Amino acid sequence: MDPALLRDPYPFFEYLRKHDPVHRADLGFWVVTRCDDNRSILVNKAFGQGDFVKNIQLFYGPDFDVMSHPAYAWLSRVFVMQDPPDHTRLRSLIAGTLSLKRIKAMEPRIRELARKQLQAFASNDHTDNFITGFAYLFPTMVMCDMLGIREGEFSDELLLSLTTAIADTFPVFETRALLPAELEKADRQMVFLTEFFDSIFDDRRRNPRDDLTTALVNAQDGADSLTGDELSTSVIGLFGAGFETTAHMIGNGTYLLGVNGHQRQRLTQDIRLAETVTEEVLRYESSLQATYRTALEDQLVSETLIPAGDRVLTIVASANRDETVFDNPNVFDISPREQKPLTFGGGIHYCIGAALARLEGKIFFEELINGYPDFVVDVDAARLRKAFLFRGYEYLPVTLK
Numbered sequence: 261m262d263p264a265l266l267r268d269p270y271p272f273f274e275y276l277r278k279h280d281p282v283h284r285a286d287l288g289f290w291v292v293t294r295c296d297d298n299r300s301i302l303v304n305k306a307f308g309q310g311d312f313v314k315n316i317q318l319f320y321g322p323d324f325d326v327m328s329h330p331a332y333a334w335l336s337r338v339f340v341m342q343d344p345p346d347h348t349r350l351r352s353l354i355a356g357t358l359s360l361k362r363i364k365a366m367e368p369r370i371r372e373l374a375r376k377q378l379q380a381f382a383s384n385d386h387t388d389n390f391i392t393g394f395a396y397l398f399p400t401m402v403m404c405d406m407l408g409i410r411e412g413e414f415s416d417e418l419l420l421s422l423t424t425a426i427a428d429t430f431p432v433f434e435t436r437a438l439l440p441a442e443l444e445k446a447d448r449q450m451v452f453l454t455e456f457f458d459s460i461f462d463d464r465r466r467n468p469r470d471d472l473t474t475a476l477v478n479a480q481d482g483a484d485s486l487t488g489d490e491l492s493t494s495v496i497g498l499f500g501a502g503f504e505t506t507a508h509m510i511g512n513g514t515y516l517l518g519v520n521g522h523q524r525q526r527l528t529q530d531i532r533l534a535e536t537v538t539e540e541v542l543r544y545e546s547s548l549q550a551t552y553r554t555a556l557e558d559q560l561v562s563e564t565l566i567p568a569g570d571r572v573l574t575i576v577a578s579a580n581r582d583e584t585v586f587d588n589p590n591v592f593d594i595s596p597r598e599q600k601p602l603t604f605g606g607g608i609h610y611c612i613g614a615a616l617a618r619l620e621g622k623i624f625f626e627e628l629i630n631g632y633p634d635f636v637v638d639v640d641a642a643r644l645r646k647a648f649l650f651r652g653y654e655y656l657p658v659t660l661k
């Protein structure tokens with residue numbers, strides 16, 4: 261929470277990569293910053309999620325009743341927090357519904373939603389904040405559309421309640437104790453989200469459609485299928501995992517093109533670069549800065565012993581700036597790079613929504629530049645979020661023209 265670190269963490273990461281790459285933090289966990297170490301931990305089965313309650317108590321103390329909080333009880337059941345075999349079973353039931361074929365087929369619809377919401381933002385007199393006026397809404401609309409919640413079925417108010425509920429709930433992913441008011445709000449909003457999605461699943465059981473919700477209700481792997489509780493838990497997980505992450509990929513990219521006139525000009529001259537812009541935004545200013553793991557047995561990382569049971573923060577945003585892997589890592593350059601960033605993680609928890617996020621990024625940058633080539637970002641007034649894990653702006657004034 262150090263303001264200097266939140267403003268610009270990259271010099272701190274560089275210092276750690278060079279001088280203390282496997283750092284024991286006073287907060288009681290390890291901090292790993294080099295690309296190779298991050299990658300090797302993420303693919304190593306000896307690092308998993310471990311004891312959920314103990315992991316959360318690390319932030320609050322041993323007396324904290326983790327499972328009495330609906331938001332943490334939910335988090336404990338999401339498959340990103342689970343180890344095999346539970347993780348394998350849930351992930352494979354969900355993965356089929358997010359197939360590349362299904363994502364590709366979504367392209368025209370995602371483009372239509374991007375175009376429409378950009379137009380709505382351009383003609384909106386109430387706000388100049390691109391984060392709340394576009395970036396939060398767009399991925400939520402895409403997920404609603406995928407789930408088959410049709411436009412006529414949700415009002416602007418419902419869209420706003422959903423995005424607010426997801427934003428209020430997701431601080432439980434942060435690597436810190438929440439303030440009592442934050443935790444109370446997260447718990448309350450989790451109850452709202454669960455009831456909302458339960459009602460949609462009930463409807464699809466009675467009235468099946470050709471949509472992701474029906475596919476999830478029917479998702480089966482042999483004799484196995486998702487229980488009612490697993491359905492709403494997983495869908496809230498999909499919404500949430502793709503929310504701050506995708507929104508800030510869009511916000512960070514808009515800011516970066518706003519301050520890098522030369523790169524923006526290159527994109528304007530060759531719109532095919534929209535794909536590599538997305539990749540470079542994900543690398544240079546990763547909207548998810550880190551993930552964590554628990555050592556399930558004693559492990560050596562770059563010659564440092566991490567004892568079984570210890571928690572490790574794998575800083576993918578630092579891996580993406582590792583000078584031994586990326587040329588000129590501190591330069592935002594939209595030319596294709598040989599190495600892929602570590603932004604979507606690795607190993608068995610590799611982001612299940614990576615293809616969707618990449619497609620949303622590509623479409624967004626194409627529509628932004630094609631529709632509003634002279635857009636202006638008020639970079640002096642832009643304000644970063646005061647949080648570590650999801651990096652992006654809380655206020656990003658943009659004029660579309």
Ligand code: HEM
Pocket residue numbers: 339340341351497498499501502503505506509547548551552602603604605606608609610611612613614616617
């Ligand atoms: C720019 C956008 C995104 C970024 C940066 C991102 C990043 C990540 C990362 C780093 C992980 C691995 C977490 C870990 O190892 O502990 C992950 C997992 C996951 N992501 Fe994403 N994500 C993005 C978009 C999405 C979207 C759009 C969806 C949903 C459609 C999604 C759904 C998930 C899920 C369900 C997991 C858990 C996978 C597992 O545990 O097997 N993500 N994401």
